[in-house]
Amino acid sequence: MNNSKNILNYMFGKGAIENLVEILNKKESENNYVIYYIDEYFQNNKLITKLPIQNDDEIFYVGTKDEPKTQYINKYRDILIEKNKKTPNAIVAIGGGITLDTGKAVANLLTNDGDAEDYQGWDLVKNPGIYKIGIPTISGTGAEASRTCVMTNEKSGLKLGMNSDYTIYDQLILDPNLTKTVPKEQYFYTGMDTYLHCIESLNGEFRNAIGDAFSQQAITLCREVFLSDDMMSDENREKLMVASYLGGCALANSFVGIIHPFSAGLSVVLDTHHCIGNCITMNAMEEFYPKEFEEFNLMADKQGIKIPKGIAANLDEEKYKALYNSTVIHEKPLSNALSINFKDILTFEKVKEIFQRM
Ligand code: NAD
Numbered sequence: 371m372n373n374s375k376n377i378l379n380y381m382f383g384k385g386a387i388e389n390l391v392e393i394l395n396k397k398e399s400e401n402n403y404v405i406y407y408i409d410e411y412f413q414n415n416k417l418i419t420k421l422p423i424q425n426d427d428e429i430f431y432v433g434t435k436d437e438p439k440t441q442y443i444n445k446y447r448d449i450l451i452e453k454n455k456k457t458p459n460a461i462v463a464i465g466g467g468i469t470l471d472t473g474k475a476v477a478n479l480l481t482n483d484g485d486a487e488d489y490q491g492w493d494l495v496k497n498p499g500i501y502k503i504g505i506p507t508i509s510g511t512g513a514e515a516s517r518t519c520v521m522t523n524e525k526s527g528l529k530l531g532m533n534s535d536y537t538i539y540d541q542l543i544l545d546p547n548l549t550k551t552v553p554k555e556q557y558f559y560t561g562m563d564t565y566l567h568c569i570e571s572l573n574g575e576f577r578n579a580i581g582d583a584f585s586q587q588a589i590t591l592c593r594e595v596f597l598s599d600d601m602m603s604d605e606n607r608e609k610l611m612v613a614s615y616l617g618g619c620a621l622a623n624s625f626v627g628i629i630h631p632f633s634a635g636l637s638v639v640l641d642t643h644h645c646i647g648n649c650i651t652m653n654a655m656e657e658f659y660p661k662e663f664e665e666f667n668l669m670a671d672k673q674g675i676k677i678p679k680g681i682a683a684n685l686d687e688e689k690y691k692a693l694y695n696s697t698v699i700h701e702k703p704l705s706n707a708l709s710i711n712f713k714d715i716l717t718f719e720k721v722k723e724i725f726q727r728m
């Protein structure tokens with residue numbers, strides 16, 4: 371049976387980021403320097419001037435063109451070893467899922483031998499990571515609350531996180547002021563990650579009353595946000611931040627369904643980013659999730675968001691094979707949605723046809 375762990379400490383509210391200094395000061399340790407991973411968007415942003423950065427601290431601006439790769443995580447670790455900064459007082463990650471996952475992965479790698487790829491899987495991390503603080507600046511993936519950090523090993527093609535209790539942030543600062551500047555499309559795509567993984571879980575076979583309760587509340591909040599006139603109003607940015615957090619908590623007690631495996635296929639074969647990939651996939655999911663398909667399109671229309679179409683319409687046979695393989699490899703979620711015999715439904719021809727419909 372799952373022995374679930376959730377975030378122990380979180381601070382929520384407008385302006386909450388101002389408490390970072392106090393949190394860091396309370397956590398005195400032998401080494402007082404802090405390592406920051408900050409979304410590249412904030413380089414030269416006034417947010418940086420508000421952070422309690424000291425001379426010995428290290429700041430890395432995390433690029434978001436690519437989602438995390440194991441080789442980047444190893445590189446970050448190597449830089450810190452080279453600078454003799456392997457035992458910081460804290461790691462602070464400020465950004466979206468890419469940056470939050472980077473902070474988690476480096477924190478684990480600094481206290482565990484080997485490389486990032488050695489820890490892709492379940493409960494492989496042996497030692498607690500460096501104390502870490504997560505500060506999301508966009509809402510939806512639940513990365514701030516979950517026990518994983520998604521990374522791709524380019525050599526093996528494996529896209530899998532370090533699923534471990536040690537991957538969970540020690541402290542969160544949830545400040546809805548930080549999401550004001552997110553571009554509208556991105557706000558929708560990332561926000562929808564919460565909605566989609568919750569509807570996948572609730573339609574699945576492997577259910578759990580606690581996971582269901584987190585998912586139901588997260589969906590309720592998503593509906594309020596995305597069916598309203600302005601999804602990015604102050605109140606709605608607050609709600610979406612809570613929905614994302616609850617959605618991340620739900621992940622510990624639930625499984626996704628059909629959308630995430632297809633989106634993972636797009637990501638591995640066509641390098642499509644996670645959240646837009648989910649939305650593109652959802653547009654081809656009417657037969658599996660008819661009610662939610664309708665609601666999803668209603669939300670997109672209401673917010674004036676156009677989901678890209680046709681990205682997998684005309685590929686060669688090799689590409690469809692690769693897409694098929696990187697989709698059906700996700701046995702657990704597909705069994706959750708379609709039973710253990712899911713391959714009877716998701717034949718190669720069927721999977722190809724679904725990708726062509728996107
Ligand atoms: P992201 O990190 O991919 O960033 C998306 C874009 O938004 C970037 O261009 C970024 O610069 C920009 N951005 C972020 N905050 C901004 C702000 N306040 N103002 C302006 N621009 C801003 O965002 P995401 O969609 O949250 O994360 C996707 C990643 O999360 C993927 O790598 C995916 O694999 C991962 N993920 C992780 C989990 C988990 O449980 N660990 C779950 C789902 C997805």
Ligand code: ZN
Pocket residue numbers: 511563567630644
């Ligand atoms: Zn997701």
